[in-house]
Amino acid sequence: FGSKITSLFFALLFQVLVEANGSTRTLVLNRPKQLNALSSAMVTGLLKCFISYEEETTVKLLIVKGKGRAFCAGGDVAEVAQSINNDTWKYGADFFRTEFLLNYIIATYSKPQVSLLTGIVMGGGAGVSIHGRFRVATENTVFAMPETALGLFPDIGASYFLSRLPGFYGEYVGLTGARLDGAEMLACGLATHFVPLNRMSLLEESLKKVDTSDPFAICGIIDQFSQQPSVKGSSAMNRMEIINRCFSKRTVEEIISALEQEAPRVTNKLVTAAIQSLRKASPTSLKISLASIREGRLQTVGECLRREYRMVCHVMRGDFSRDFFEGCRAILVDKDRNPKWMPPTLDQVHDGVVG
Numbered sequence: 001f002g003s004k005i006t007s008l009f010f011a012l013l014f015q016v017l018v019e020a021n022g023s024t025r026t027l028v029l030n031r032p033k034q035l036n037a038l039s040s041a042m043v044t045g046l047l048k049c050f051i052s053y054e055e056e057t058t059v060k061l062l063i064v065k066g067k068g069r070a071f072c073a074g075g076d077v078a079e080v081a082q083s084i085n086n087d088t089w090k091y092g093a094d095f096f097r098t099e100f101l102l103n104y105i106i107a108t109y110s111k112p113q114v115s116l117l118t119g120i121v122m123g124g125g126a127g128v129s130i131h132g133r134f135r136v137a138t139e140n141t142v143f144a145m146p147e148t149a150l151g152l153f154p155d156i157g158a159s160y161f162l163s164r165l166p167g168f169y170g171e172y173v174g175l176t177g178a179r180l181d182g183a184e185m186l187a188c189g190l191a192t193h194f195v196p197l198n199r200m201s202l203l204e205e206s207l208k209k210v211d212t213s214d215p216f217a218i219c220g221i222i223d224q225f226s227q228q229p230s231v232k233g234s235s236a237m238n239r240m241e242i243i244n245r246c247f248s249k250r251t252v253e254e255i256i257s258a259l260e261q262e263a264p265r266v267t268n269k270l271v272t273a274a275i276q277s278l279r280k281a282s283p284t285s286l287k288i289s290l291a292s293i294r295e296g297r298l299q300t301v302g303e304c305l306r307r308e309y310r311m312v313c314h315v316m317r318g319d320f321s322r323d324f325f326e327g328c329r330a331i332l333v334d335k336d337r338n339p340k341w342m343p344p345t346l347d348q349v350h351d352g353v354v355g
Helices: 002-013 040-055 076-084 090-107 158-162 167-174 182-188 195-206 216-223 235-246 253-265 270-280 285-298 301-317 322-331
Strands: 017-020 025-030 061-068 070-072 113-118 121-122 134-137 142-144
Touching: 002 216, 017 040, 025 040, 040 061, 040 090, 061 195, 070 113, 070 134, 076 090, 076 322, 090 301, 113 195, 134 182, 134 216, 158 285, 158 301, 167 182, 167 235, 167 253, 167 270, 167 285, 182 235, 235 253, 235 270, 253 285, 285 301, 285 322
Parallel strands: 025 061, 061 113, 070 121, 113 134, 121 142
Antiparallel strands: 017 025
């Protein structure tokens, strides 16, 4: 029995690896089989590292990266949903409280953080990177906030950074769960740099030799390896007039209506894909998400995280809707990808849910 506890301890310990090189600490998210989805142990481990390194004068730079083909595919929400079904929503409340505290510490950190965004960056993965000073995308980066398809909403402080993207691009990304590549991340400001995959290890080696916390010096090093990639022709970044015209509307219903009016006039698949995504998503989640992003424009990152924490507690308690549990069942557990949302249509979502 004792050996089982010991092996469990080491399993948790090794979910975040720490490499020390001079003044640099590299934090490696180490659950490659789960695409580095953030477990409770990982979030706690990262939080301890960030708090500890803030105080250590010998540590001047933090690098965050993922092991394997993903940076981080998000928080382990299946683990949260299972715990709520089995016992109580308190486990989930603790998980999100710790995760959001980590997000806040990253957003207000005094030392530069460089996140190397190779592969998938979704949900909670954005929370441990986008709030940091430097975000380096590459050719295989895939970014998304897919929460509305899960019956949740873009959390981890997303209402802060999505609301600050150009025009109404944040509403588009947050509501549809659209996938962005590295060039699009750079173009909209989610990434600060784009470094080709074959130069990423050279960048990392250079950063490990750093002996300064000066962000201008760090930026100068990353600049030596970075490129300005072209955004592909079909990208939503090239259709910002359509994005702004549709996603600036006051309600989700009006956004969908505006997109449907655009559809016959546009040959690009962007509009039809957006309509399909919105039709598949949880109606309750869509309304909550739109209101959250709109509120986020007028709030600090701390205010956004506090509000999102209150919202996520309502979701976990099932106060207004059980869509989060149904979404986890359909997408993550049974994988039939056929969630039965309640209520099933936007017009049936009570205004009190959003208020």
